[in-house]
Amino acid sequence: MTEGLSQLLRSDARDNRERILEAARAVFAADGLAVPMREIARRADVGPATLYRHFPTKEALATEAFADRMHACYAIVDEGLADRDPWRGFTSMVEGLFELHARDRGFTAAFTAEFPHALDFAADRERAVQSIAELTRRAKEAGCLRPDVELDDVILVLMANSGIQGASPAARVAASRRFAALVIRGLQA
Amino acid sequence: MTEGLSQLLRSDARDNRERILEAARAVFAADGLAVPMREIARRADVGPATLYRHFPTKEALATEAFADRMHACYAIVDEGLADRDPWRGFTSMVEGLFELHARDRGFTAAFTAEFPHALDFAADRERAVQSIAELTRRAKEAGCLRPDVELDDVILVLMANSGIQGASPAARVAASRRFAALVIRGLQA
DNA sequence: ACGGTAACGGACGCCGGCGTCCGGTTGGCT
DNA sequence: AGCCAACCGGACGCCGGCGTCCGTTACCGT
Secondary structure (H helix, E strand, O other), X not given: OHHHHHHHOOHXXXXXXXXXHHHHHHHHHHHOOOOOHHHHHHHOOXXXXXXXXXXXXXXXXXXXXXXXXXXXXXXXXXXXXXXXXXXHHHHHHHHHHHHHHHHOHHXXXXXXXXXXXXXXXXXXXXXXXXXXXXXXXXXHHOOOEOOOOOHHHHHHHHHHHHOOOOOOHHHHHHHHHHHHHHHHHHHEO | OHHHHHHHOOHHHHHHHHHHHHHHHHHHHHHOOOOOHHHHHHHOOOOHHHHHHHOOOHHHHHHHXXXXXXXXXXXXXXXXXXXXXXHHHHHHHHHHHHHXXXXXXXXXXXXXXXXXXOOOOHHHHHHHHHHHHHHHHHHHHOOOEOOOOXXXXXXXXXXXXXXXXXXXXHHHHHHHHHHHHHHHHHHEO
């Protein structure tokens, strides 16, 4: 869909659109979703009107900008699902998602639905959640995961991970890793 | 200090000050620290100027408003410290702090130093942190806590707990309790 | 009861973000 | 080369929060 539109766009428009998305990704990741639209426009070296023409609302911009992170999410979950060892699949999924969220502040906020009326990819998120549920079920069945752990608990720790804030992204990632180890220990049978 | 000033204040001023603090506590707990000062003034049935006269900055207001929560923090930590059983002291401390933070959104934000330049009670927090460190040391010495757990890990889970958001306070508290159980399991030897 | 003064709060100007309009520019097609 | 339409972005008006000033109110001491 994006490529389809891009083909119909004039070359300068396409360039601008791409630079806007790049700037949005960078600034969202670093500072979260609360940044002014104009700041993104500035970084993309573009006027405000151009930004608003391409993305009428911040939600639309975020949806596009986070599409790749969303795919990364799928990749992580699917990779875990593909692993023969259910427990290793489960733990790698947790670790992977934790790190992804630790690296990108804005995506974390978007994923945990801090957004006014939920992003467009709410449905996509649902799909990921179902895969996580499957992964959880398998790990539990294999006797590696404590039997009283529910899907909600996994969502819960994901939310909790988003609470880990730190000055530098590096510190966040490091803290996130330690937290992952602790959580996995707590979930293990 | 507060009572000292209150004695010197005229009766209407004292009333207003108290109503402002009450309103601030309520609205901070429910909506966090991001609420406009004027909203607090409205709820306290007071003009903006009066609010600013009593508390020149939002930081000053928050410091006063959260004083009681801070005392509750101390109480929880000291209670844990007073317990004969180091492990039970440690776990009750974790559970107590988790619940306190789950009940009050604003205090959580303030405690995890989300505030611009840290609240005045940064020193107080330091004191609490030292008590937590002592509690951690004892639990580790008793062989109940895993030996590789550091103070930072306890701080880490406290931060993580602040990431748990929910529509209703009740939901937050419930989620927080489950999280506490999970964390304690992960920390146990 | 009455004067003096502490305290109140409505009203003001400032600032920064928002979303949009329109004159100018530039890409693409003949 | 030249035209047209798509596209750009500076500039505008709006809004909401901020912090302060000053005329008015009402508390307290005599």
